[in-house]
Amino acid sequence: SQQGxxxxxxxxxxxxxxxxxxxxxxxxxxxxxxxxQNSGRGLVHLILIRSNEREKHSGRLRVxxxxxxxxxxxxxxxxxAADTASYFCATDESGTYKYIFGTGTRLKVLA
Amino acid sequence: xxxxxxTPSNKVTEKGKYVELRxxxxxxxxxxxxxxxxxxxxxxxxxxxQGTGAADDSGLPNDRFFAVRPEGSVSTLKxxxxxxxxxxxxxxxxxxxxxxxxxxxxxxxxxxxxx
Numbered sequence: 001s002q003q004g005x006x007x008x009x010x011x012x013x014x015x016x017x018x019x020x021x022x023x024x025x026x027x028x029x030x031x032x033x034x035x036x037q038n039s040g041r042g043l044v045h046l047i048l049i050r051s052n053e054r055e056k057h058s059g060r061l062r063v064x065x066x067x068x069x070x071x072x073x074x075x076x077x078x079x080x081a082a083d084t085a086s087y088f089c090a091t092d093e094s095g096t097y098k099y100i101f102g103t104g105t106r107l108k109v110l111a
Numbered sequence: 112x113x114x115x116x117x118t119p120s121n122k123v124t125e126k127g128k129y130v131e132l133r134x135x136x137x138x139x140x141x142x143x144x145x146x147x148x149x150x151x152x153x154x155x156x157x158x159x160x161q162g163t164g165a166a167d168d169s170g171l172p173n174d175r176f177f178a179v180r181p182e183g184s185v186s187t188l189k190x191x192x193x194x195x196x197x198x199x200x201x202x203x204x205x206x207x208x209x210x211x212x213x214x215x216x217x218x219x220x221x222x223x224x225x226x
Contacts, residue, residue, distance in 0.1 A: 004153075006153075030213075031213055033213070033214060033215075035215075035217075041200065041219045041220050042115075042202065042217040042218055042219045042220060043154070043202070043204075043215075043217040044217070045214040045215060045216070048213060048214055088153050088154070090215075092213070096167065097142065097159060097161075097166065097167070097208055097213075098156055098159060098167045098169070098170075099144070099156060099215070100156060101146075101153035101154045101155070101156075102153050103152065103153050104152070104153045
């Protein structure tokens with residue numbers, strides 16, 4: 001199945017800087033979710049934004065959604081070394097409960 | 112409570128053999144998902160269950176792959192006549208999918224290596 005696109009593929013920043021990663025998808029959706037993955041194993045849910053929302057905050061995370069452009073962005077403010085991980089967006093394909101994950105952004109935060 | 116568990120954590124098998132991968136979801140979660148993830152890629156959807164039935168199996172790559180969830184809890188992903196291209200990490204996730212709650216809780220995965 002087709003995956004969404006994320007960019008950049010990799011991002012390296014200094015601790016304390018902000019990190020922005022983007023996600024584009026192909027179909028209409030009910031919601032979009034962001035996940036973090038450490039060490040290539042289980043993923044952890046970060047935040048969910050619904051199709052009728054434009055922006056959402058959770059701690060140091062800020063997510064935006066533009067359904068007209070079929071895109072979303074995740075901003076991590078004041079990054080920490082512990083934020084080093086891969087970040088994926090996931091969308092429910094055409095409003096079903098079948099979730100399609102993006103290709104991911106590998107974030108490296110340098111101490 | 113306990114999270115999603117998967118067994119085994121690692122499985123090495125020879126080409127042509129049959130394997131079963133098990134997933135124990137979070138108690139009370141009606142939805143269960145299987146994904147496959149190759150190195151450097153995002154999780155690829157395989158199948159998801161609502162209760163005992165497969166609600167969408169469109170991601171299963173071919174008829175060598177099959178999954179069951181007979182009692183609406185534990186699920187088993189079965190792969191027949193394994194091929195080297197089946198090598199990947201197989202991830203399981205569960206979700207409530209009710210009351211506006213759609214987040215998925217992932218297990219640690221099973222790393223399958225076909226030699």
